[in-house]
Amino acid sequence: MTTVQKIKDIEEEMAKTQKNKATEYHLGQLKAKLAKLRRELITPSGSGGGGPGIGFDVARTGVASVGFIGFPSVGKSTLMSGLTGTVSEAASYEFTTLTTVPGTMTYNGARLQILDLPGIIQGAKDGKGRGKQVIAVARTCNLIFIVLDVLKPLVDLKILTDELEGFGIRLNKQPPRITVKKKETGGIQIINTVPLTKIDAGEIKAVLQEYRMTSCTVTIHEPDATVEDFIDVVEGNRVYVPAVVVLNKIDAISIEEIDLLYKIPNSVPISSKLWLNIDDELKEVMWKKLDLVRVYTKPKGKQPDYTQPVVLRRSKCTVSAFCDSIHKDIKRDFKNAMVYGTSAKHSRGQKVGLDHVLEDEDIITLFKK
Ligand SMILES: Nc1nc2c(ncn2[C@@H]2O[C@H](COP(=O)(O)OP(=O)(O)OP(=O)(O)O)[C@@H](O)[C@H]2O)c(=O)[nH]1
Ligand SMILES: [Mg+2]
Numbered sequence: 001m002t003t004v005q006k007i008k009d010i011e012e013e014m015a016k017t018q019k020n021k022a023t024e025y026h027l028g029q030l031k032a033k034l035a036k037l038r039r040e041l042i043t044p045s046g047s048g049g050g051g052p053g054i055g056f057d058v059a060r061t062g063v064a065s066v067g068f069i070g071f072p073s074v075g076k077s078t079l080m081s082g083l084t085g086t087v088s089e090a091a092s093y094e095f096t097t098l099t100t101v102p103g104t105m106t107y108n109g110a111r112l113q114i115l116d117l118p119g120i121i122q123g124a125k126d127g128k129g130r131g132k133q134v135i136a137v138a139r140t141c142n143l144i145f146i147v148l149d150v151l152k153p154l155v156d157l158k159i160l161t162d163e164l165e166g167f168g169i170r171l172n173k174q175p176p177r178i179t180v181k182k183k184e185t186g187g188i189q190i191i192n193t194v195p196l197t198k199i200d201a202g203e204i205k206a207v208l209q210e211y212r213m214t215s216c217t218v219t220i221h222e223p224d225a226t227v228e229d230f231i232d233v234v235e236g237n238r239v240y241v242p243a244v245v246v247l248n249k250i251d252a253i254s255i256e257e258i259d260l261l262y263k264i265p266n267s268v269p270i271s272s273k274l275w276l277n278i279d280d281e282l283k284e285v286m287w288k289k290l291d292l293v294r295v296y297t298k299p300k301g302k303q304p305d306y307t308q309p310v311v312l313r314r315s316k317c318t319v320s321a322f323c324d325s326i327h328k329d330i331k332r333d334f335k336n337a338m339v340y341g342t343s344a345k346h347s348r349g350q351k352v353g354l355d356h357v358l359e360d361e362d363i364i365t366l367f368k369k
Helices: 003-016 024-042 076-084 131-139 153-166 201-210 227-235 255-261 278-290 319-326
Strands: 064-070 101-107 110-116 143-149 169-171 178-182 188-192 216-220 239-241 243-248 267-269 292-297 305-313 334-340 350-352 362-368
Touching (some): 003 024, 024 227, 064 076, 076 110, 076 143, 131 169, 131 239, 153 169, 153 243, 178 227, 243 278, 255 267, 267 278, 305 319
Parallel strands (some): 064 110, 243 267
Antiparallel strands (some): 334 350
């Protein structure tokens, strides 16, 4: 039996099983089995050339990348070409784009890489079409644009979200505050600092049993944690990526219909053909979602340079990372730094070391030994 068939069987069994006290353990087990099979499906099998794994090879540039995911002909390439000036062929036939086309754009002083990806089809996560490669690239992006045709947004959004989820991508979500620590002996201990409303000890044990983890300490700080959250932590290879739902082709519908679309969370209606709502709204939403940190350099005794910020990602925005992004040797002569702005304790600035965490629009002066 193929992995896809095994997954289908389990999904069918889950659909048939009502959730109650008596079936909780069994359902927990099934969900864990499913997660393991899904992993098999997305792990490169080693066939062919032994390259660096699935995905398209693209040289990565810029401080952050935005990947476009969508069905064929929704207008991904038209949008990408307009944003970057890079020509990615657009046409009225499906699957115009067959590989990843990279382009760059600059916004608020940050160089961003835009990745136009081939259209995907339903079943991508199960190996259909080029979807597996496309989603593998999406996994490595700092932001995903889910591009939809406004004429049928909801059904498509559900399918695409499922495809990405199936690949271990969690959209607009923070990693659950759950830890699992293995022990030599002692069985399973569960510590929860919040009430468990959507998961119980039986389900946790069922999952751990499935992963042959007989002795460990589970700590749950996440309110309303679910079995799915718990499995995500046990599996450990999930990526948490922000996403914007781009509703394209609004030129084809009425104003009243556009108003309804605003109800879709994290969405921005646009027209890439007529270039509507992109410069004022889409780019701004993109910027907010990327959550980048701009740091202005102020040479000693001079005014800060506001024209060229050093842009860092939130996950790596210490003074140390700031130095590295200017030049790899800067830290050798580093004595300390003076920081002004949100991250500084005082309005007159704060003297800090390499570990200091910077905030957006901080100003920094470096001092050498
Ligand atoms: N009416 C309208 N048509 C658009 C818009 N954006 C793109 N199109 C048209 O839709 C068709 C497909 O556009 P592409 O940009 O090639 O779409 P794609 O998503 O890159 O398609 P694939 O590469 O095949 O996945 C083209 O004929 C475009 O001119 C829009 O905002 N409004
Ligand atoms: Mg295209």
